[in-house]
Amino acid sequence: MLVEMRQMSCMREEKYLLKDIDWQVKPGENWAIVGLNGSGKTTLLNIINGYMWPSSGRVRVLGKELGRVDIREIRPSIGWVSSSLQEKLYTHEAVEDIVVSGKYASIGLYERAGTADRERALSLLQEVGLRNLGGRRYDTLSQGEKQKVLIARALMSRPRLLLLDEPCSGLDIFSREQFLKAIEGLCRRAKGPNLLYVSHRVEEIIPGLTKVLLLRRGEVHSQGDAASVLTTENLSDFFEIPVEVRWQDRRPWLIIRGDSSGR
Numbered sequence: 001m002l003v004e005m006r007q008m009s010c011m012r013e014e015k016y017l018l019k020d021i022d023w024q025v026k027p028g029e030n031w032a033i034v035g036l037n038g039s040g041k042t043t044l045l046n047i048i049n050g051y052m053w054p055s056s057g058r059v060r061v062l063g064k065e066l067g068r069v070d071i072r073e074i075r076p077s078i079g080w081v082s083s084s085l086q087e088k089l090y091t092h093e094a095v096e097d098i099v100v101s102g103k104y105a106s107i108g109l110y111e112r113a114g115t116a117d118r119e120r121a122l123s124l125l126q127e128v129g130l131r132n133l134g135g136r137r138y139d140t141l142s143q144g145e146k147q148k149v150l151i152a153r154a155l156m157s158r159p160r161l162l163l164l165d166e167p168c169s170g171l172d173i174f175s176r177e178q179f180l181k182a183i184e185g186l187c188r189r190a191k192g193p194n195l196l197y198v199s200h201r202v203e204e205i206i207p208g209l210t211k212v213l214l215l216r217r218g219e220v221h222s223q224g225d226a227a228s229v230l231t232t233e234n235l236s237d238f239f240e241i242p243v244e245v246r247w248q249d250r251r252p253w254l255i256i257r258g259d260s261s262g263r
């Protein structure tokens with residue numbers, strides 16, 4: 001198991017951010033974690049990454065029990081990409097340097113990058129669909145391009161888990177689709193990593209994300225194979241408003257059928 005949670009709860013200021021979560025991620029599974037704003041998605045990723053602590057229950061990540069193992073042991077095996085990190089990070093550095101730094105940043109070490117590292121960085125950039133960026137500064141890139149650079153950077157340390165927190169926020173519809181194509185490519189990669197893809201948009205659940213966890217107010221509403229979770233009936237129950245799911249090109253698209261003005 002890559003992630004194993006049993007009756008995991010996380011409380012802050014007498015409020016449940018997450019409650020009684022039972023969830024397992026098996027090798028080879030790529031999950032979409034979906035919920036409205038404030039439903040606990042980022043908190044869940046923070047717990048996996050050891051940035052937040054559960055209040056009760058058990059959490060094992062990459063086979064290690066959190067609380068018993070030094071989190072620094074497993075963190076290099078976890079890649080993290082989120083659009084909120086994007087602007088805080090680098091500015092003037094060259095794109096390749098940023099990608100190469102992913103090899104060391106997660107373990108807090110700095111060594112001189114070798115030729116092999118540079119070659120790998122270039123091939124990762126190519127893999128996420130960025131070519132001909134040679135020498136460009138990170139702060140001159142568009143938001144979509146930056147997001148791809150951060151993915152290439154996260155892959156540099158060969159993580160076993162890749163956590164993506166709302167990676168499409170701020171992208172226009174075409175940049176988003178292009179970005180999702182790169183993500184789909186990652187899902188099909190023979191040697192992983194396994195993806196945990198957080199979003200509040202059902203439309204971003206690409207075919208490679210075959211498993212879905214629906215979070216509502218800190219609790220698991222439902223989970224399982226995408227086709228069984230993403231039904232008109234289940235999503236209407238989840239959103240507490242009539243919706244309709246239409247599948248097109250193996251992607252679910254949501255149409256609101258009820259009155260959402262009261263939400």
Ligand SMILES: Nc1ncnc2c1ncn2[C@@H]1O[C@H](COP(=O)(O)OP(=O)(O)OP(=O)(O)O)[C@@H](O)[C@H]1O
Pocket residue numbers: 012013017035036037038039040041042043044200
């Ligand atoms: N450290 C904390 N202390 C107190 N409350 C917190 C803390 N971290 C998160 N919360 C609260 O927990 C709830 C869930 O937050 P979280 O960031 O996990 O939601 P989310 O599903 O990622 O939402 P969004 O889609 O807006 O990013 C929110 O109400 C948030 O204000």
Ligand SMILES: [Mg+2]
Pocket residue numbers: 041042043165
């Ligand atoms: Mg969030």
